[in-house]
Amino acid sequence: MTSWFSQHLAGLQDAWRRLVASPLNTALSLLVIGISLALPAAGWLFIDNLRLAVGNTGSLQQVSVFLADDADAAAIAEVERGLRQAKLGSVRFVPRDEALQALQAREGMADLTAGLPRNPLPDAFVVEADASPEALEAAVKAFAELPKVDDVHLDSAWMRRFDAFLHVARLVVALIGGVFAAGLVAVTFNTIRLQILAHAEEIEVARLIGAADDFIRRPFQYYGALQGALGGLLAVALVTAGGLLLADPVAGLAALYGGSFSLHGLVPLEIAALVGGGALLGWIGAQISVLIHLRRLG
Amino acid sequence: MIVFSSVCKRYPEGREALKDVSFEIADGKFAWVTGRSGAGKTTLFRLIAAIERPSSGGIVVNGQNLASLGRRALPYLRRNIGLVFQEQKLLFDRNALANVLLPLAIVGLPPRDAERRALAALDKVGLLDRAKAMPVALSGGEQQRLAIARAVVNRPALLLADEPTAKLDNDSAADILGIFREFHRVGVTVVIASHDPRPIPGVEPQLIALEQGRLLDTAASAAPVEAAQ
Numbered sequence: 001m002t003s004w005f006s007q008h009l010a011g012l013q014d015a016w017r018r019l020v021a022s023p024l025n026t027a028l029s030l031l032v033i034g035i036s037l038a039l040p041a042a043g044w045l046f047i048d049n050l051r052l053a054v055g056n057t058g059s060l061q062q063v064s065v066f067l068a069d070d071a072d073a074a075a076i077a078e079v080e081r082g083l084r085q086a087k088l089g090s091v092r093f094v095p096r097d098e099a100l101q102a103l104q105a106r107e108g109m110a111d112l113t114a115g116l117p118r119n120p121l122p123d124a125f126v127v128e129a130d131a132s133p134e135a136l137e138a139a140v141k142a143f144a145e146l147p148k149v150d151d152v153h154l155d156s157a158w159m160r161r162f163d164a165f166l167h168v169a170r171l172v173v174a175l176i177g178g179v180f181a182a183g184l185v186a187v188t189f190n191t192i193r194l195q196i197l198a199h200a201e202e203i204e205v206a207r208l209i210g211a212a213d214d215f216i217r218r219p220f221q222y223y224g225a226l227q228g229a230l231g232g233l234l235a236v237a238l239v240t241a242g243g244l245l246l247a248d249p250v251a252g253l254a255a256l257y258g259g260s261f262s263l264h265g266l267v268p269l270e271i272a273a274l275v276g277g278g279a280l281l282g283w284i285g286a287q288i289s290v291l292i293h294l295r296r297l298g
Numbered sequence: 299m300i301v302f303s304s305v306c307k308r309y310p311e312g313r314e315a316l317k318d319v320s321f322e323i324a325d326g327k328f329a330w331v332t333g334r335s336g337a338g339k340t341t342l343f344r345l346i347a348a349i350e351r352p353s354s355g356g357i358v359v360n361g362q363n364l365a366s367l368g369r370r371a372l373p374y375l376r377r378n379i380g381l382v383f384q385e386q387k388l389l390f391d392r393n394a395l396a397n398v399l400l401p402l403a404i405v406g407l408p409p410r411d412a413e414r415r416a417l418a419a420l421d422k423v424g425l426l427d428r429a430k431a432m433p434v435a436l437s438g439g440e441q442q443r444l445a446i447a448r449a450v451v452n453r454p455a456l457l458l459a460d461e462p463t464a465k466l467d468n469d470s471a472a473d474i475l476g477i478f479r480e481f482h483r484v485g486v487t488v489v490i491a492s493h494d495p496r497p498i499p500g501v502e503p504q505l506i507a508l509e510q511g512r513l514l515d516t517a518a519s520a521a522p523v524e525a526a527q
Contacts, residue, residue, distance in 0.1 A: 003406030010403045205387045208349065209448070210377035211404045212370070 011218030015226055018195060018219065026227070029191050033231025036184045037278055038238040040177035045239060045266065047169045053254070053261050054162060063088070063127040063140060064153040071123060071148035080125065082146045086139050088129040096121045122150060133159045181281050184231070188224045188285025195220060196293045203297060217290045221283055228282020232275035240265055299325050300346060300456070300489070305355035307341050307511075315341040317511045319355070323489060323504060325455070328482045330495040333508035339491035342508070343460045346489065347381055348372055360455055377405060380449030380486075382459035386441050388433040394420065394444050395429040401452045419451040420444075423477055439470030446477055450486075457481055459490045471496070 019026050067079060076093070083091045094102075099121040104110045127143075129136055136154055143152045196203070203216055243265045254261035266274070300323040307316040316338045323329045331339050344350045345357055348364050357364040360378055367375060388397050398419050402412035420426045423443040425436075433441055442462055449457060457478065463471035479498050482488045495505070507514040 002408055006408050007403070007406040010409075201387075202389055202391075205389060206400065206404065207373075208347070208376065208381055208383075208387065209401045209404065210373045210375075210452070212373040215373075215404055 007215065008218065011215075012222045012226075014219035015222035018199075018223055019226060019230075025191075029187060029227060030231050030234055032187050033184050033228060033278060033282070034234030034238055036180040036187075037232055037235035037274055038242075040173055040180055041235055041239050041266070041270070041274055042242060043173040043176060044170075045243070045264075045270075047166060047173060049263050050169075051166055052264065061089075061129045061131065061136065061159065062154075063129055063136065063143065065125040065127065065143050065146075065149055066151040066153070067123045067125075068148045068150040069122060075148040076123060079146050079149060083125055083127055083143065086127075086142065088127055088131050088135070088139055090128045092126045092128070094124045094126055096123050099124060133163055181277075184228065184278070184281045185285040185288070188227060188282045189289040191227065192220050192224055192286045192289035193293050195223060196290065196297065200297060203294070213294065216294060217287075220290045221286050224282035224284075224286025224289075225279040226282070228278035228280070228285075229275050230278075231282070232278030235274050235278070236266060236271050299323065299358070299361065300487070301356070301358040302342075302345075303356040305345065305352045305357060307338075307345060307350065308353040315511050316345070316352075316508075319508075319511075319513050321506055321513060323487065323506075325487055326482075326485050327487055327504050328478075328498070328501050329487075329489045329504040329506055331489060331491040331506045331508065332493065332495045333514075334493060336510070337493075337508040338511040339493070339508060340460055341511075342506075343458060343489075343491045346456075346458055347379055348375055373404075377401070377452055378454050378456065380446075380452070380454040380457040382442070382445050382449045382457070382462050384461035384464055386433075386445040388441060388444060388448075390433050393430050393432050394425060394436070394447075397433065397444060398447045398451050401448060405452060416447075416451055419447040422450070422480070423447045424473075437470075439466050439473060442466065442470070442474055443477065446474070450481060454486070456487045456489070459488075461492055462490060463492065463494070463496075 065079065065083065067076065071079070080091060080093065096119050100113065100119045103121065104113050127139075129139070131139070136159070140152045140154045143149060206216055243263050247263050250261065250263050300321075302319050302321050305316055305319045306314065308314045319338075319342070331342055333339050341350065345352055345364075346359055348359070348367065351364070359375065362371075362375055364375075389400070395413070395416055398416040399412055402415060407415070417426060417429060420429050423446050425440060425443055425447060428436060428440060428444075433444065436444060446459075446462070449459075459478065462478075463474050466474065475496060475498050478488050478490065479501055482501060495503070
C-alpha cells in the first residue's frame with residue numbers, strides 16, 4: 001500500500017513539475033481547455049436561467065376554470081375546495097361581472113360589449129400554477145371532472161412549445177459539449193505526445209533500469225488529468241465572471257417587464273462536474289496518447 | 299549466474315554480431331568481456347540485460363530464461379541488474395541525488411527511505427558531497443561514479459558495465475575499477491565489457507574474449523587478464 005501510494009505520489013509530483021516547467025505552453029493549453037468547457041457550461045446555465053425566468057412569470061402557467069351558468073354559492077365553494085386540494089398554486093375567484101369589467105377595460109372592447117343583451121361571461125377561477133406541463137395536464141383533467149365546471153382552459157400549447165424549445169436547446173448544448181469534449185481530448189493527446197517526445201531520453205533510461213509501463217505512463221496520465229482539472233477550474237472562473245458581468249443588465253431587463261430576476265451561477269455539483277469532467281477527459285486523452293506513442297518509442 | 303548456450307545475434311541488415319557463443323559466469327564472479335571494437339561486447343552486454351533478444355540460442359540470467367521471459371516481466375529482471383553504460387545515460391535535468399533516486403522510485407520505496415539509501419549509494423562511490431550537483435557540473439569520472447551509484451542503489455545481484463573506463467584518465471579509471479572491486483567483494487557478480495581489461499589487485503577475473511562475434515577460446519575464459527594481454 002505504501003509502495004503504491006509512493007509511486008502515485010511520485011507520478012503526481014512529476015506531472016506537476018512538468019506542468020510548471022513550461023508555463024507559457026501550460027497557460028495556452030489551459031486557456032483552450034477552459035474555453036472548451038466554459039462554452040457548453042455557459043449554454044447550459046443560460047437555458048437553466050431561461051427556464052427559471054419563464055417559470056417566474058406566473059401568467060404562463062395560468063389555468064382558467066369556467067363554471068356553469070347555474071353554479072350557486074355552494075357549488076362555487078365546492079369547486080374552490082377542489083382546486084385548493086390540488087395544491088398547484090394560488091387560487092383566485094373571478095366573478096362574471098369582474099370579468100366583464102376587465103374585458104371592457106381593454107382597448108376597443110367597450111363598444112363591442114356595450115351592445116350585448118347580457119353578460120355572456122361565466123364565473124371563473126384562475127389558478128396560478130407552478131408545476132410541470134405534465135402535472136398541469138393531469139390537473140386540467142381533474143378540474144374538468146368537478147361538479148358545475150363547464151370548461152377548463154390551459155395555455156398548454158405555448159408551454160409545450162417552450163418545453164420543446166428547452167429540450168432542443170439542451171440537445172444543442174449537449175452536442176456542442178460533445179464536440180468540445182472531443183477537442184479537449186485531442187488537445188491533451190497532442191500535449192502528451194509532445195511531452196513524451198521531450199522526455200524520450202528519460203523514458204529510455206527508466207525502462208533500462210527496470211521501470212514498468214505503468215510507472216512510465218503514470219506521470220503523463222496525471223499530467224493530462226491535472227491539465228483537464230485546471231482547465232475545468234478556469235472554465236468555472238470564466239462562466240462565473242460572465243454571470244457577474246451580465247447580472248445587472250439582466251436584472252434591469254427583468255425590471256422593465258415588471259418582475260425581478262437574478263441570474264443564478266454554477267452550483268457546487270456543477271463546479272465539481274466541470275472540474276471532474278475536465279480531469280476525466282484529460283486523463284482519457286493522455287491515456288490514448290501514451291498507449292500510442294510509448295509503443296512507438298519501443 | 300549467467301549462462302549463454304550457442305547464442306547467435308543477427309541484426310536485420312544481415313550483420314552477425316555474435317556467432318554460437320556459449321559460456322557461463324558463476325554467481326559472485328568478476329568477469330571481463332573483452333575484444334576489439336565490433337567484436338560483439340556491447341551486443342553481449344545488451345543481451346544479458348535483455349535490451350535485445352538473441353536470434354537463436356538460450357540465455358539464462360539470475361535463474362531466468364530470457365527466451366521465455368514476457369515483456370511484462372522484463373522490468374523485474376532489470377531491477378536485479380545494475381547497468382552502467384559507456385555514455386552513463388544520466389538525466390541532466392535533475393541533480394545527482396535525483397538521478398540515484400530514480401531506481402528507488404521505480405520500485406516504490408517511500409521517499410524518506412529512498413533518500414537514505416540514495417545518499418548511502420553516493421557515499422559508496424565518493425559523491426556524497428556532490429549530491430545536489432547537476433550532472434553537467436561533474437567531471438567524467440564523477441559522472442561515471444554517479445552512474446555506478448544509480449546502478450547499485452537497488453542492491454542488484456549482478457552489476458553490468460559497458461566500457462565504464464573508456465573515456466577516463468588512468469587515475470579515474472583505477473578509481474572506478476576499485477569501486478567495482480568493492481562490490482565484487484561483497485558478493486555482487488560483476489561483468490565489465492571493455493576493450494582494455496586491466497588487472498585489479500586482489501581480483502582473479504574470468505575472461506570472455508570475443509573476436510568478430512566468436513568466443514576466442516573457451517578454455518582461456520578463466521585465465522587471468524595478464525595472459526589475455
